[in-house]
Amino acid sequence: xxxxxxxxxxxxxxxxxxxxxxxxxxxxxxxxxxxxxxxxxxxxxxxxxxxxxxxxxxxxxxxxxxxxxxxxxxxxxxxxxxxxxxxxxxxxxxxxxxxxxxxxxxxxxxxxxxxxxxxxxxxxxxxxxxxxxxxxxxxxxxxxxxxxxxxxxxxxxxxxxxxxxxxxxxxxxxxxxxxxxxxxxxxxxxxxxxxxxxxxxxxxxxxxxxxxxxxxxxxxxxxxxxxxxxxxxxxx
Amino acid sequence: xxxxxxxxxxxxxxxxxxxxxxxxxxxxxxxxxxxxxxxxxxxxxxxxxxxxxxxxxxxxxxxxxxxxxxxxxxxxxxxxxxxxxxxxxxxxxxxxxxxxxxxxxxxxxxxxxxxxxxxxxxxxxxxxxxxxxxxxxxxxxxxxxxxxxxxxxxxxxxxxxxxxxxxxxxxxxxxxxxxxxxxxxxxxxxxxxxxxxxxxxxxxxxxxxxxxxxxxxxxxxx
Numbered sequence: 001x002x003x004x005x006x007x008x009x010x011x012x013x014x015x016x017x018x019x020x021x022x023x024x025x026x027x028x029x030x031x032x033x034x035x036x037x038x039x040x041x042x043x044x045x046x047x048x049x050x051x052x053x054x055x056x057x058x059x060x061x062x063x064x065x066x067x068x069x070x071x072x073x074x075x076x077x078x079x080x081x082x083x084x085x086x087x088x089x090x091x092x093x094x095x096x097x098x099x100x101x102x103x104x105x106x107x108x109x110x111x112x113x114x115x116x117x118x119x120x121x122x123x124x125x126x127x128x129x130x131x132x133x134x135x136x137x138x139x140x141x142x143x144x145x146x147x148x149x150x151x152x153x154x155x156x157x158x159x160x161x162x163x164x165x166x167x168x169x170x171x172x173x174x175x176x177x178x179x180x181x182x183x184x185x186x187x188x189x190x191x192x193x194x195x196x197x198x199x200x201x202x203x204x205x206x207x208x209x210x211x212x213x214x215x216x217x218x219x220x221x222x223x224x225x226x227x228x229x230x231x232x233x234x235x236x
Numbered sequence: 237x238x239x240x241x242x243x244x245x246x247x248x249x250x251x252x253x254x255x256x257x258x259x260x261x262x263x264x265x266x267x268x269x270x271x272x273x274x275x276x277x278x279x280x281x282x283x284x285x286x287x288x289x290x291x292x293x294x295x296x297x298x299x300x301x302x303x304x305x306x307x308x309x310x311x312x313x314x315x316x317x318x319x320x321x322x323x324x325x326x327x328x329x330x331x332x333x334x335x336x337x338x339x340x341x342x343x344x345x346x347x348x349x350x351x352x353x354x355x356x357x358x359x360x361x362x363x364x365x366x367x368x369x370x371x372x373x374x375x376x377x378x379x380x381x382x383x384x385x386x387x388x389x390x391x392x393x394x395x396x397x398x399x400x401x402x403x404x405x406x407x408x409x410x411x412x413x414x415x416x417x418x419x420x421x422x423x424x425x426x427x428x429x430x431x432x433x434x435x436x437x438x439x440x441x442x443x444x445x446x447x448x449x450x451x452x453x454x455x456x457x458x
Contacts, residue, residue, distance in 0.1 A: 027309070027313070028309065029306055029313075030290070030313075031307070078369065078370045079366055079368055080366040080368050081313065082313075087366070091366060092366075101369075102372075102373040102374050103369070103371040103374060104289075104331030104334055104378075105373075105374065107326075107328045107331045108328055108331060108335070110327075122335065122377070123335070124335060124373045124378070125373050125377075126377070126407075127405060128404065129404050130369065130373065170324075172305065172318070173292050173308055173309055174307040175291055175325070176290050179326040179328075180326055207326070224306055
């Protein structure tokens with residue numbers, strides 16, 4: 001019998017080791033799998049490459065993982081925001097590497113990686129600093145830069161509901177990078193608000209088919225990152 | 237058109253001018269800052285669908301205080317609402333709308349625009365700056381029409397419309413029209429063409445505050 005539902009966040013991330021590449025879903029706090037990230041902080045593994053749109057805020061969630069010195073390199077599109085304190089400090093001190101990628105290129109690199117496409121051409125970043133050093137080809141008179149598909153050892157994602165097959169449904173704009181990160185990771189680990197019986201998500205409304213998901217953890221009442229930041233909380 | 241007492245357009249005026257030029261039925265992405273005001277200025281009888289790159293087509297008005305949903309936000313990570321008839325989608329689909337040329341208009345802020353429509357709006361290039369690009373390079377590369385809303389000069393009075401951008405570029409030859417507190421200016425093959433001036437602005441005065449030659453393209457019949 002297929003059953004991807006696990007017991008705990010700690011158990012779900014237990015085989016993420018030093019040097020792993022990890023995609024982490026979310027756009028700001030929307031869709032950020034905060035309990036899974038905290039479980040990874042608890043593991044204390046180091047030298048991670050993290051692929052995520054932002055770098056977290058305050059000193060919880062992704063920012064806590066970075067503050068704990070566990071991330072060697074970030075691949076992201078927007079590493080600063082109103083409450084991002086940790087990443088700028090470490091970046092200026094030369095203690096963390098950054099690969100800055102335009103947001104659409106980041107999304108397409110992840111999608112391509114998940115679809116088995118090693119590289120593609122895009123007009124985004126042509127003639128800019130972020131296009132420098134990349135192969136340029138002209139198609140129908142327009143220049144494009146080559147970008148590579150992106151895969152990862154693991155993905156940590158938050159969705160709304162899952163069944164034991166790993167079929168997922170999301171909430172509003174918390175969907176963002178979740179579906180494509182599940183596709184692009186060898187092991188996709190998803191925290192959901194609710195586990196439902198097979199068929200509990202209408203097959204017409206399944207957003208991520210279970211084939212892209214390896215592990216599911218139910219977190220019925222996830223913590224809200226912005227509230228923790230407002231309270232000045234620090235993890236651990 | 238209302239104007240401040242010094243005869244320049246307000247930010248709201250600029251947004252209203254930009255909204256006036258968006259056609260009925262357009263799909264539009266609004267950047268963070270002054271461009272966000274455009275959503276409040278769509279003329280009555282026009283239907284415009286607003287896109288936000290974090291996965292929503294059909295952005296509605298700001299939520300009433302107390303009803304904000306942390307899972308329903310815009311690209312600036314501010315709480316929004318969704319209109320009846322909205323659609324949610326993941327990031328690759330959202331940027332397929334942008335990069336695939338499906339969106340009609342992108343309204344962006346800018347640090348500099350060059351005489352040939354080069355845009356600089358993502359980095360000052362200063363050594364200690366934390367570089368962050370977001371979706372700006374995708375928007376200018378893929379959306380059919382790119383317009384800029386910005387103050388005509390910097391706080392210290394330097395032109396933001398320049399012969400060549402000194403800041404790192406977001407895209408080359410991408411801007412179609414510029415709305416400032418002083419004028420509406422088109423980027424054309426012939427050069428920068430001033431189409432409309434704020435009530436208290438003369439063409440000579442506008443040229444003096446612009447770092448590249450302007451062509452007087454006002455419609456004098458009106």
